[in-house]
Amino acid sequence: MPTFSRASSHLAHVRRRYSSRAGSQYNKSLLPKIMKNIMKLNQHNIVRDRRLYFWVCSNDMIEHMSSAFSTAY
DSSP: HHHHHHHHHHHHHHHHHHHSSSHHHHHHHHHHHHHHHHHHHHHHTSOHHHHHHHHHHHHHHHHHHHHHHHHOO
């Protein structure tokens, strides 16, 4: 399914781009950017399947939260 690969590769790019930053800055800035980019993709009907949209969101939120906790303490 091309819609899935385009959305997931875009998210991977965003994640890679910001993962090298300092922990706290990375944790504050990454999630809103991911959400904004998903919304942008969704707007252009690239992500058509709502289940995929929520799966990508929740997956990235879980990853973001675990990274936030691991860098905070």
